[in-house]
Amino acid sequence: MTTHLPTFDYRRPTSLGEAVRLISSGGSSTVVMAGGTDLVPKMKRRQLTPSTVISLSRVTEMQGIRYQDGATTIGSGTLLREVVASRLVPEPLRLAAATVASPHVRNTATIGGNLCLDTRCNYIDMPEGWRIANGHCLKDGGDTCWVAPRQERCWAVHASDVSPIAIAMHTNVRLVSETGERIIPLEDLYANDGINNLTKRRDELLVELKIPSIEMRASYYKLRRRGAIDFALVGAAASFALEEAGSAEDVRIVLTGIASAPVRVFEAEQFLVAEGLSPGSIVEAAGIAGSCVRTQDNTDLGSRYRKWMIPVAVQRVLEGLAMNTNERSADRGTD
Ligand SMILES: Cc1cc2nc3c(=O)[nH]c(=O)nc-3n(C[C@H](O)[C@H](O)[C@H](O)COP(=O)(O)OP(=O)(O)OC[C@H]3O[C@@H](n4cnc5c(N)ncnc54)[C@H](O)[C@@H]3O)c2cc1C
Structure with missing residues (x-):
């Protein structure tokens, strides 16, 4: 396995204006790096060989x-360690951020890098020699997706742990380029395509997240092999605002680790708004979530197992919320 980095130009702008100018004038072989915890391993595996890397670590904005x-604003370059530790950040988001990787990784990784994380797949996150021997997949410049060879798209998986809870909490993101800026709902940042998984333009930077203060309960449940470190086999976030005992409005259920984008399960959300929250309706909503989503054999463990676990994850996150306890929220999602 090649373990050294390819050669590239390294730029470290100190302001947002300088950063967007550099990106705008750079070609398609220019990439931005925040903490580098995802980007650098990909470069070592030669999944990416950019000519220029623009580090965002000195951009104070x-x-x-x-x-x-009325909103908590988090700069995209904020370290996950700082997000986890900050009392300004709503607790459900802090708990979800604490499930990303390990303390070492969270000391370097940023929240913006987590939201812009590239999709993952067993056929792409491999050493270069393995990929050559196997035949390059669609995401790797080949013409076939080895997960679903008869289909014409890439099925690599969205794996961020922060995106589902942030979407459940109605987060908006500010995107800035040399030509202007726009604020969009976080869920609109994603496209269900393993290669072009972000809707933002190449020259746009994600500068900050804005989490509105809405009266709601929210939580994230992460199922993974090991509690100490591992990507989600299935992650489920949920939020709801309670009108009166048992009746919910504005329910959101968002899954990660399943498709090439975070998945909102609208059918299950609408069912809960109509039926209210009860032990029975939660089980039924979890079943609806499981039946709405398809898994592929492209990440850890088999697709059938992960499909079985979707209703389990949804039920657990909803039950935890309904009981208004933190016991089942993010930091316990390891069983
Ligand atoms: C051992 C290990 C375990 C991991 N486990 C998990 C896990 O459990 N859950 C999880 O979610 N992730 C996990 N990760 C992936 C990764 O570490 C995290 O998602 C991390 O938050 C990425 O942030 P970063 O700042 O390092 O991003 P980088 O690697 O710097 O960037 C990631 C991507 O985002 C783009 N990007 C970064 N910032 C911006 C910006 N401001 N605007 C536009 N594009 C941007 C980069 O160009 C790159 O494509 C793991 C990684 C490792 C190495």
Whole structure:
């Protein structure tokens, strides 16, 4: 396995203006790097061989957490360690961020890098020699997706642990380029395509997240092999605002580790709004979530197992919320 990095130009802008200028003038072989915990291993495996890497680590406008105008704003360059530790960040998001990787990785990884994380697959996250021997897959410049060879798309999986809870909590993101800026709902950042999984333009930077203060309960449940470190086999976030005892409005259920984008399970959400929250309706909503989503054999463990676990994850996150306890939330999602 090649373990050294390929050669590239390294740029470290110190302002947002300089960063977007560099990206805009760079070609398609220019990439941005935040913590580099995902990007650098990919470069070592030669999944990416950019000519220029633009580090965002010195861009002060992308740092820090503040509460302003009824929303918590988190700079995309904020380390996950800082997100986990900050009392300004709503607890469900802190608990979900604490499930990403390990303390070592969270000391370097950023929240923006987590939201912009590339999709993962057993056929792409492999050493270069393995990929050559196997035949390059669609995402790797070949013409076939080895997960579903008869289909014309790439099925690599969205694996962020922060995106589902952030979507459940109605988060917006600010995108900035040299030509302007826009604020969009986080869920609109994603496309269900393993190769083009982000809808933002190449020259746009994700600068900050804005989490509105809405009266709601939210939680994230992560199923993984090992509690100490591992990507989600299935991750489920849920949120709801309670009108009165047992009746819910504005329910959101969002899955990760299943498709090439975070998946909102609208059918299960609508069912809970109509039926209210009860032990029976939660079990039924979890079943609906399981039947709405298809898994592929492209990440850890088999697709059938992960499909079985979708209703389990959804039921657990909803039950935890309904009981208004934190016991089943993110930091316990390891069984
Ligand atoms: C051992 C290990 C375990 C891991 N486990 C998990 C896990 O359990 N859950 C999980 O979610 N992730 C996991 N990861 C993946 C990764 O470490 C995290 O998702 C991390 O948050 C990525 O952040 P980063 O700052 O390092 O991103 P980087 O690697 O710097 O960037 C990731 C991608 O985002 C793009 N990007 C970064 N910032 C911006 C921005 N501001 N605007 C536009 N594009 C941007 C980069 O170009 C790159 O494509 C793991 C990684 C490792 C090495």
